[in-house]
Amino acid sequence: MRIGVFVSETWGPPSDVDEVRRRAAEAEQAGMDSVWVPYLPWAVDALAAAQAAGGATSRVEVGTAVVPTYLFHPLALARQAATVDEAIGGRLTLGIGPSQRTVIESMHGVEYRAPARHTSEYLDVLGAAWANGPRVEVRGEHFQVDAMYGVPGARPVPVLVGALGPLMLDAAGSRADGTIATMCDPGAIERVVVPGITAAAAAAGRPAPRVGTVVPVCVTDDVDAAREAAATHFGVYDRLPRYRRMVELGDGARAADVCVVGGEAQVRAALARYRDAGLTDLLAAPFAGGQEAVMARRRLLDALGGLVGA
Numbered sequence: 001m002r003i004g005v006f007v008s009e010t011w012g013p014p015s016d017v018d019e020v021r022r023r024a025a026e027a028e029q030a031g032m033d034s035v036w037v038p039y040l041p042w043a044v045d046a047l048a049a050a051q052a053a054g055g056a057t058s059r060v061e062v063g064t065a066v067v068p069t070y071l072f073h074p075l076a077l078a079r080q081a082a083t084v085d086e087a088i089g090g091r092l093t094l095g096i097g098p099s100q101r102t103v104i105e106s107m108h109g110v111e112y113r114a115p116a117r118h119t120s121e122y123l124d125v126l127g128a129a130w131a132n133g134p135r136v137e138v139r140g141e142h143f144q145v146d147a148m149y150g151v152p153g154a155r156p157v158p159v160l161v162g163a164l165g166p167l168m169l170d171a172a173g174s175r176a177d178g179t180i181a182t183m184c185d186p187g188a189i190e191r192v193v194v195p196g197i198t199a200a201a202a203a204a205g206r207p208a209p210r211v212g213t214v215v216p217v218c219v220t221d222d223v224d225a226a227r228e229a230a231a232t233h234f235g236v237y238d239r240l241p242r243y244r245r246m247v248e249l250g251d252g253a254r255a256a257d258v259c260v261v262g263g264e265a266q267v268r269a270a271l272a273r274y275r276d277a278g279l280t281d282l283l284a285a286p287f288a289g290g291q292e293a294v295m296a297r298r299r300l301l302d303a304l305g306g307l308v309g310a
Contacts, residue, residue, distance in 0.1 A: 001275040003282050003308045004034030004063070004212075005301065008049050010285040011216060011233060012293055014042045017052045023297070024053035027060065030301040031308045034061035034093075036283050039068060041107070047084050054088025062088060065180050065214060065283055066095035066162040070104045070112060074125035075136060075145055082130065082154035090155060095180050096122070097162025100240065116167035118142045123159065123175035130156035160212060164242050166196055173200025178210025180283065183234075183243045185258045188250035189213060190277035212281030213274065216259040218289035219267050219299035226289030230259040233287070259287060264303045271307060282307075 007023035009015040015023070024035045035053050039046040046064040054062045067077065077096070085092035098104070098115035105112045121140040128136045129149045138145045161172035163179040172179040173196070181193050194211055201209045216234065220226045237243040237255035247255050260270045274282055284304055288296040 001279055001282055001307070002033040002061075003304050004036050004061070004284065005032050005304060006038065006065075006214075006283065006285045007035045007053055008037040008043055008046075010038050010040070010214075011287050014040075015044065015049075017044055017049065020044065020049045020052045021056035024060070024062075025056045026297075027301065028057040031305050032060055032301070033308065034063055034281070034283075036063045036065045036095075038065055041103075047080055050092060051084045051087055054084070054091055057091075058089075060091065061093055062091050063093040063160070063283075064095045065212075066097040066099075066160075068099040068104065069096050069119060069122045070098060070110050071108060074122045074143060075129055075147055075149060078126050078129035079149070079151055081157050082151040085155065085157045086151065086153045093158045093160060093177075094126075095160045095162065097180070098168075099162075100242070102240075114142070116165075116171050119161060119168065120171045120175060123161070123171065126159060127156075127175065130154070158210075160210060163197070164193075164246050169193065169196035170200040173197040173202075173209055174204035174206065176209075178212065178280070180212045180214065180281075181246070182214040183237050183255050183258050184213045184246050185250040185252050186273040186277035186279075188246045189274060189279055192246070192249050194278035210280045211278060212283055213279060214283045214285055215271070215274070216287040217267060217271070217284045217300055217303075218259065218261045218287040218291075218296065219264055219303050220261065220289050220291055220296070221263065222290065223262055226261045226287075226291075227256070227259075229289045230256040230261060230287065234259060261287075261289065264299070264306075267300075267303045268306050271304075275307075
């Protein structure tokens with residue numbers, strides 16, 4: 001299981017570019033396999049942050065988790081991602097996903113229609129752009145593309161898809177390199193995500209997919225206070241049907257139960273269960289849980305360091 005950590009703030013006050021650089025360098029020094037940046041309404045741009053993180057490091061994979069597909073034309077995102085990947089020495093992994101109706105329609109005024117089919121065609125355009133230049137031709141229901149395309153020095157960029165349900169897991173397995181699931185415990189990973197995406201990849205004749213998940217993690221001595229903070233902070237996920245469904249398919253009763261909270265040994269043991277469930281990529285999102293944020297991140301890196309290479 002590859003161990004990664006978010007270096008642009010996911011749950012707390014937003015990070016600026018200098019903080020992304022500093023955190024990425026700290027994560028690489030701590031031995032992490034990957035660093036990740038989110039795409040959030042209150043955060044710096046994900047691909048710009050990925051380039052900043054890549055410029056501050058030399059070894060780690062740099063990923064986005066995840067860029068909302070409805071807000072970017074796939075050919076434009078293909079060019080931007082390929083350019084960033086070339087700029088950081090071929091270490092970018094592009095995480096994309098359709099997001100959800102409340103974000104796309106209510107916040108941005110963009111129609112949210114047939115997300116699984118939309119994502120499948122989006123992946124078709126990305127794949128065609130990175131394989132076929134100097135011209136891309138894709139004719140689908142959502143995208144009709146007949147355009148020039150080229151990025152000097154570029155290569156195909158690995159793509160992971162934010163997927164939870166069967167249709168999205170099928171799209172991810174059949175057309176992408178894997179998935180990034182969010183708010184899934186080891187039970188949901190083992191019983192839903194791994195079988196779904198693995199079957200889709202096998203049916204499409206693709207290699208075994210990467211299976212990643214975003215997990216809020218808090219290393220703390222005050223477990224009760226941190227769990228109370230998690231219940232307050234992550235309660236919103238219980239009101240979102242797709243996340244609620246994954247909680248119900250897992251082993252918890254509410255979204256906050258997915259949050260890994262405890263001392264260093266407890267956290268390592270809990271995260272190791274993801275490896276045993278078939279997870280290939282852990283994307284740890286530091287959650288302070290009432291602690292000072294810098295100390296919470298330092299303690300998390302120490303805990304994760306014991307899992308690297310295990």
